[in-house]
Amino acid sequence: MSSSTRVLFQLQLILCFLLYLHARPAICFAILTNCKIDKIYQLGDSLSDTGNRIVEDPLDACGSLPYGQNFPRGPTGRCSDGMLMIDHFALAAGIPFLNPYLKGNANFTHGVNFAVGGSTALSEYALAEKDIMLLGTSSTLGIQLDWMSTFFASQCNTHINRLCPGNFKHALFMVGETGGNDYNFALAQGKSIEEAKTLVPEVVEIIRDAVRRVIDLGASRIIVPGNFPIGCFPMTLIMFKSDSKSAYDEHRCLKDFNDLAAFHNQYLQQAIITLQEENPGTTIVYGDYYNAFNWLLYNAPYLGIDAKSALEPCCGNGGIDSESSPTSGGCGSLNAQVCLYPDRYISWDGIHLTRKAYSVLSKWLLADITPKLKCALQVVDH
Numbered sequence: 001m002s003s004s005t006r007v008l009f010q011l012q013l014i015l016c017f018l019l020y021l022h023a024r025p026a027i028c029f030a031i032l033t034n035c036k037i038d039k040i041y042q043l044g045d046s047l048s049d050t051g052n053r054i055v056e057d058p059l060d061a062c063g064s065l066p067y068g069q070n071f072p073r074g075p076t077g078r079c080s081d082g083m084l085m086i087d088h089f090a091l092a093a094g095i096p097f098l099n100p101y102l103k104g105n106a107n108f109t110h111g112v113n114f115a116v117g118g119s120t121a122l123s124e125y126a127l128a129e130k131d132i133m134l135l136g137t138s139s140t141l142g143i144q145l146d147w148m149s150t151f152f153a154s155q156c157n158t159h160i161n162r163l164c165p166g167n168f169k170h171a172l173f174m175v176g177e178t179g180g181n182d183y184n185f186a187l188a189q190g191k192s193i194e195e196a197k198t199l200v201p202e203v204v205e206i207i208r209d210a211v212r213r214v215i216d217l218g219a220s221r222i223i224v225p226g227n228f229p230i231g232c233f234p235m236t237l238i239m240f241k242s243d244s245k246s247a248y249d250e251h252r253c254l255k256d257f258n259d260l261a262a263f264h265n266q267y268l269q270q271a272i273i274t275l276q277e278e279n280p281g282t283t284i285v286y287g288d289y290y291n292a293f294n295w296l297l298y299n300a301p302y303l304g305i306d307a308k309s310a311l312e313p314c315c316g317n318g319g320i321d322s323e324s325s326p327t328s329g330g331c332g333s334l335n336a337q338v339c340l341y342p343d344r345y346i347s348w349d350g351i352h353l354t355r356k357a358y359s360v361l362s363k364w365l366l367a368d369i370t371p372k373l374k375c376a377l378q379v380v381d382h
């Protein structure tokens with residue numbers, strides 16, 4: 001690869017990122033096409049679910065307005081007012097949005113979304129052993145991996161669309177974000193931060209095993225996202241409000257909760273280093289949601305986000321389980337108010353983000369991740 005090609009490629013990324021602040025240049029949407037990615041397979045939870053959870057539970061709040069109010073097709077089960085990060089990744093790769101696995105008769109030519117809102121990384125059994133109950137779906141990471149392997153096996157046996165191992169040269173696998181709900185559920189069910197921290201090694205181990213499993217299935221390009229700084233999420237700020245000033249950092253986020261996410265992320269990055277050493281033929285990249293979010297939060301005023309509403313939900317009172325109680329005040333419940341300008345907010349419903357936030361985060365992440373996928377190299381080789 002010539003050094004001028006590399007420089008050009010890096011320049012393209014930087015330009016995309018800088019210009020984004022003022023416009024939406026087409027250049028941004030072409031970057032991942034350097035990787036020639038033709039399929040994306042997504043595992044995870046509500047940060048990436050594009051419609052599985054609402055097949056399991058049609059009453060799930062994310063399946064009806066105001067969710068999806070700024071998505072072209074209206075509500076689809078996406079837990080936001082519009083597009084998610086995985087939608088931006090698909091756009092950047094030049095492929096259609098991913099269809100949810102549980103939607104029968106969907107077109108899976110360019111990948112499958114196995115993510116389910118509310119899912120955990122640990123199995124129902126492993127959580128029950130720690131007195132943590134699932135709240136919602138039982139389609140945990142292990143179940144999603146079973147779906148994936150069943151799906152590949154079924155495709156491999158037909159002559160129409162051969163997806164056998166070895167046929168994933170240009171496929172991208174997203175293993176997460178996953179694991180966030182394991183901590184959310186533990187904390188919501190009365191566990192302390194310290195107790196939640198003791199879950200980290202096991203949660204990361206199950207994510208590591210998931211990466212090994214997708215590699216066994218034929219994956220060669222894998223992104224493994226970490227967790228957001230949940231101490232900056234309205235739900236955390238409301239549920240765990242503290243009278244002590246020292247509980248908060250300079251951005252008015254709850255420090256201990258951010259530390260928990262950071263601890264998980266450190267552990268995860270160590271696991272990725274080991275995985276990369278074990279699998280030199282694959283590219284495994286950490287998705288730095290934590291720093292992407294902090295960048296968004298710190299630059300909110302320059303991105304059209306009101307500083308005062310950076311830590312407030314646009315919709316509802318910050319509670320999420322609106323379906324269990326129509327009067328909970330959570331987004332989607334009867335009493336919930338929706339802000340007039342969601343694009344001026346980071347948080348949509350207290351735990352999920354607005355389309356605006358996801359859009360900014362996607363640009364940051366694409367600029368960070370794409371060079372690490374080493375795609376420019378491949379373009380030159382072909």
Ligand SMILES: *[C@@H]1O[C@H](CO)[C@@H](O)[C@H](O)[C@H]1NC(C)=O
Pocket residue numbers: 096107108109
């Ligand atoms: C599925 O989508 C692909 C690409 O978007 C298209 O070429 C193909 O015709 C579609 N298949 C069916 C059965 O609609």
